[in-house]
Amino acid sequence: MNKLIVANWKMYLTLRESVALSKKLLRPTYYPLHTQLVLCPSFVAMEEVKKVLHGTQIKLGAQDVEPEKRGAYTGEVGLDDLKGLGVKYVLIGHSERRKLFNETNALINAKVRAVLGAKTQPILCVGETLQIRKAGDTKKYITEQIRKGLKNVPKKDLKKVVIAYEPIWAISGNKGHADNPEDAARVIAFIKKVILVKNIPVLYGGSITSKNVAQFLTASGIDGLLVGRASTKYSELQKIVTSAARVTE
Ligand code: PGA
Numbered sequence: 001m002n003k004l005i006v007a008n009w010k011m012y013l014t015l016r017e018s019v020a021l022s023k024k025l026l027r028p029t030y031y032p033l034h035t036q037l038v039l040c041p042s043f044v045a046m047e048e049v050k051k052v053l054h055g056t057q058i059k060l061g062a063q064d065v066e067p068e069k070r071g072a073y074t075g076e077v078g079l080d081d082l083k084g085l086g087v088k089y090v091l092i093g094h095s096e097r098r099k100l101f102n103e104t105n106a107l108i109n110a111k112v113r114a115v116l117g118a119k120t121q122p123i124l125c126v127g128e129t130l131q132i133r134k135a136g137d138t139k140k141y142i143t144e145q146i147r148k149g150l151k152n153v154p155k156k157d158l159k160k161v162v163i164a165y166e167p168i169w170a171i172s173g174n175k176g177h178a179d180n181p182e183d184a185a186r187v188i189a190f191i192k193k194v195i196l197v198k199n200i201p202v203l204y205g206g207s208i209t210s211k212n213v214a215q216f217l218t219a220s221g222i223d224g225l226l227v228g229r230a231s232t233k234y235s236e237l238q239k240i241v242t243s244a245a246r247v248t249e
Contacts, residue, residue: 004162004201004216004224004245005125006038006061007231008091008175009045018045024234035244036224039090043077045195046085061089061123063099067107067114079118090115091226093149094125095168105148112149116157121224123162123203124149126191130169139190140166146194158197165191165224170206172229178207178216185219192221210239217247 009018018041025037040061041049050060066076082090092115093108108124115122126145128138142165150161165188170176181204188202204216205226216222224244230236 001199001201001223002034002036002248004036004203005241005244006037006040006089006091006164006224006226008062008063008094008205008226009226009232009236010043010096011042011227012229012232013041013045015045015048017043019048019052021232021234021237022049023060026052026056029181034246034248037241040091041091045089050085050222059088061087061091062096063091063094065090065092065111065115067110069114079114079120081204083118083120087120089121089123091164092124093121093145095127095166095171096173096179097108099168105145107183108149109151112154112161114158116153121160121162122179123164125164125166125205125226127166127168127170127206133167133169138187143194146191150195155197158195159200160173161195162201162203163191164196164203165227166205170208178208178209178212179204181212181215181219181222184216185221186219187207188190206242210236213240213244214247215241217244 007099038059038061056138062082065082092111097103112122112124126142128141132138132141167179172180177208184204191202201223203224203226204222208225209230210228
């Protein structure tokens with residue numbers, strides 16, 4: 001299976017910077033043949049980035065979505081617009097959204113179901129705090145996030161779900177450091193058991209850089225990466241994607 005590399009640009013880049021980086025990624029020397037790259041710019045940058053990506057293998061993703069179809073939801077962005085932009089993947093339940101915007105498992109579940117209903121793929125983010133990890137409760141916590149996040153999702157739709165395991169303490173924005181690849185692979189193997197549906201891709205995220213990418217991509221069962229800060233720099237993203245292509249060649 002080709003590795004899935006999802007670049008989560010968060011609020012790191014302006015519209016202009018997002019377009020410039022997308023253009024650089026299309027240089028002739030840059031050809032992620034054996035990998036699937038997905039760019040998740042800010043909502044404001046999506047339309048221009050889509051124009052740059054037109055006709056290429058690089059796909060467009062969104063960082064979030066409003067589960068309601070239309071109406072009085074000030075500040076929200078709905079699926080009709082995302083679909084109109086050709087969005088293929090939507091990040092849901094990122095730990096920053098859970099913490100800073102108080103997103104609950106119930107809201108996250110509504111988003112997952114809305115995205116699946118619109119024939120788009122949700123990337124459900126799960127992961128524990130350092131406190132939970134130290135208490136030995138990682139598996140219990142993640143099981144609950146997955147069960148509640150995927151509640152009432154029909155089995156046929158489960159196949160379209162992607163999970164991203166991102167230990168909160170490992171995210172660079174939290175001044176974190178990457179998990180050890182073997183530990184991440186162990187949690188990911190556990191996640192695959194909890195889901196019970198075969199071949200659901202599970203990604204790792206948290207302080208991935210060009211230096212540690214190969215270790216994570218060769219660890220068994222890690223199907224791809226969700227990359228934040230490093231994905232906002234051309235040379236880093238280029239190295240990460242090249243590594244992913246090499247692993248799957
Ligand atoms: P990071 O972010 O790569 O900057 O640690 C990953 C994420 O939060 O998705």
